[in-house]
Amino acid sequence: MIQTIKLLLPGLIPSWKFFKAIEPSPRVQWCMMDEAAQSCTDWQEYRPRPTHISAGSMLRRIFWNPNWNEALYMVSLAERLSLSSSTHSRDEIFKRLKLQLIRTNAIDAGRPCLQFRLVFVLREGTELVQQITYLSKTRRISDIVA
Amino acid sequence: MTLDDALLATELLLAWALILQSCEHLSTTKYDKPLFLLRIACCLVLASGTAPLLSLAMLAVISLIMLHRFQGPYNGGSDRMSVLIVWCLLFAHALPTMGLRETAFGYLAVQVVLSYFVSGWVKLINPQWRTGRALQDVFAFSAYPVSEELRRLADFPRLCWGMAWSVILFEVMFPIAMIDQALLIIALAIGAAFHLANACLFGLNRFFWIWLSAYPSMLWLQSRIVDALW
Structure with a gap:
């Protein structure tokens, strides 16, 4: 009950402080590897943004934009995971990564394990820098419920 | 605008916004399929006007299930606004007296006004926003620009400064629009x-539809305040 109230209250009494400050921005990167691998060397960004989007696509996305909204949910999960070691956020990221691998036919039987990391991009002076803030444990893809 | 007209307009717009959201969920994961199919059914009942109280009660319960399911909002502010509208509409139908019903619906309007004013105020008091640097950073490295090309806007500091101040001034001055209906209609169009x-720029389509859903509440509150004063 208390948990429900804690989840509901920010909806009923919102703070509305959109973009109060521009915080470091997370990127979720994933890697498939075989079970013997010690570390990953081939990190891929989850849903990298396209170079160009036409005006027509922008307008169409006003009505239909599920992939982008899922990507924004991954950003929220990454932010939550960096603030506290949330099992829910970690499992959701694994689940969405597996779904994306299935959708893109990227599952590779020779590399049955999946790992992800969070890279935060931030400004330091005039430079943009990247900091790795989280590295997940490796999981067998077949063990991830998706 | 009468309370009934405003409630009906809000319910129709809300139903449309939640159906779009639910269809998007259905396309990305099959796990929550029953929940979002039920949500679509409730929206259709709500839009039909046959059982607003029941459908809103169901949508309120679904909003709680979703908050547990995603351990918070799925899409930040747009989900928060969805929850707020559903619960305010529910109370606007369920409360026993007209005064309480009006208070519930008026609360929604006040929150929408605050959604502009507060987010403008926090930018106004932030030097990074006043210099345009914050908006440059939004384009440069935030997760929101929908294409790499858009990131190049960060290289135009004067443009970012102009856009930042346009947003800040619109947001902090928004409450002034409540004094006159014509002014409010212009403010809502902006x-x-x-x-x-x-x-278009940041892919925040859910915000577009759900904030539009809350606009009738402001039109109603503005006319209600004028009626009460004169």
Whole structure:
């Protein structure tokens, strides 16, 4: 009950402080590897943004934009995971990564394990820098419920 | 605008916004399929006007299930606004007296006004926003620009400064529009254009539809205040 109230209250009494400050921005990167691998060397960004989007696509996305909204949910999960070691956020990221691998036919039987990391991009002076803030444990893809 | 007209307009717009959201969920994961199919059914009942109280009660319960399911909002502010509208509409139908019903619906309007004013105020008091640097950073490295090309806007500091001040002034001055209906309609048109731009540049399509859903509450509250004063 208390948990429900804690989840509901920010909806009923919102703070509305959109973009109060521009915080470091997370990127979720994933890697498939075989079970013997010690570390990953081939990190891929989850849903990298396209170079160009036409005006027509922008307008169409006003009505239909599920992939982008899922990507924004991954950003929220990454932010939550960096603030506290949330099992829910970690499992959701694994689940969405597996779904994306299935959708893109990227599952590779020779590399049955999946790992992800969070890279935060931030400004330091005039430079943009990247900091790795989280590295997940490796999981067998077949063990991830998706 | 009468309370009944405003409630009906809000319910129709809310139903449309939640159906779009639910269809998007259905396309990305099969796990929550029953929940979002039920949500679509409730929206259709709500839009039909046959059982608003029952459908809103169901949508309120679904909003709680979703908050547990995603351990918070799925899409930040747009989900928060969805929850707020559903619960305010529910109370606007369920409370026993007209005064309480009006208070519930008026609360929604006040929150929408605050959604502009507070987010403008926090930018106004932030030097990074006043210099345009914050908006440059939004384009440069935030997760929101929908394409790499858009990131190049960060290289135009004067443009970012102009856009930042346009947003700040619109947001902090928004409450003034409540004094006159014509002014409010102009402010809402600018607000809709602002959300449309955010949908195009940052992919925030859910914000566009759900904020539009709350606009009738402001039109009603403005006319209600004028009626009460004169």
